[in-house]
Amino acid sequence: MSIFYRLFIPDLFPQYDKAVYLDADTIICDDIANLYDTEIGENMFASCPDLSIRYMPLLQKYIKECQGILPAEKYINNGVIVFNMKAFRDKHFVDKFYYLMDKYHFDNVDPDQAYMNEICEDKIYHLPKEWDAMPNESIPEFENPKIV
Template sequence: MNTMACMPNTTRSPRRLVQERNSDMTTKPNIPIFFTIDEGYAPWLSVALLSLKENASPACRYDVHVVYHNMRPDTIERLSRIAGDDFSISFLPMTETMESITDWEGNYLRADYFTLTIFTRLFLPDMFPQYDKAIYLDSDICVPGDISKMYAIALEDNYLGVVNDYSIANVLELNHYVKDAVGVDKDHYFNSGILLMNFQAMREHHLASRFLDLMAKYHFDTIAPDQDYLNALCKDKVVYLDPTWDSMPCDLDEFENPQIIHYNLFDKPWCYDDVKYEKYFWDVAKRSDFYEEIVAYKQGYSDAQKQKDAQSLAQLVSRGNAIPDQAVTMRKVFESGQEARL
């Protein structure tokens, strides 16, 4: 597995420079990056892509794959314009496999929003067998750091490189859910929005089929569907990354040098004022082809929508408190020996 860091060679002689330029396409390490979105997240994805491209190391090539559900051709064309030298962007519609996952309450993201895209990351290793290692990113992000440094981190035989989800760990009311429903210590419960993925190991241990089997057999109630399955299945087989790779605007001081900013849950600068790390988002957004739409979206974000956000958060906490008492939970199934982890 190639974990080569994408650092430029500063010792080259001028005589060799032209020759090496001509061979860049074959010598530069390739970094595969995945997003999964639907039409509604296209404006935020434009900011993610721009920031990723602007801060990428020129010593690497980047193959960005956008796996989408229900996107208009003109939206795809606008996002495609962000591509450039050594930064390709391809678009792939979701397979019919994803259509078999039904819309039921336990699969809702943030307790109020269902989308098939939240499950797709679990199938990426099988959908793209040409890659042994890749990065998955949610689209509600900004990337002020050099993503190649994250890709260079060695995973060895672990499945994932992750960051603790301190937006959940710091919510006392949800600690009971994480420990007693998912079966993970709150300080080791990771966020699935930023993942360094060992595709090879996940294929070899059949992550996708294990997920589908468990979902069909138990229909676990969850508050973070794919995230909870990954935490339960991959427990103790992950590498914890520096938290700056998943900087979340929750109840922590801002990191001085965030590498990836993840505006998760309801902390989104295109909805609210005074969100931590918002300066990074707006600095890039003003260069986006979707900028006017982003501004209009924020201006039109109503008090009713904000009230719904507050209600959804309360609902998430309420469900999180109730789920551990159910007869069937991830923790009970795995700790009883009924099922084995990956």
């Protein structure tokens, strides 16, 4: 259940309009203020594409056929998030999340990430991959990662 906590950050901190969320297993290699200062416009949040899914045919099929996210390269990894907290609240993200959670009952590898991708699909700012250089044996290491 703890993986869903990040989805409630905008509602838990109504006094803030912007925030950065990082998974606990991250290493910061750059000034985090540079990430915070990223201009994401009216998008609900910013994250990096999930590069690992390119090497997981079953997950790519799920993303395309079940979620309808095309191309699958648009699918983000939510271990690093810049929240537009005001947009999350204004667009009633939590209500949509509860609705989908109640309507569809199925197990998933990354349910929190899947809901963020589904609900916000056209309102996601895609950060440069260096902001979430998740190790993967299928791709070469990044030269100058900002977050690993």
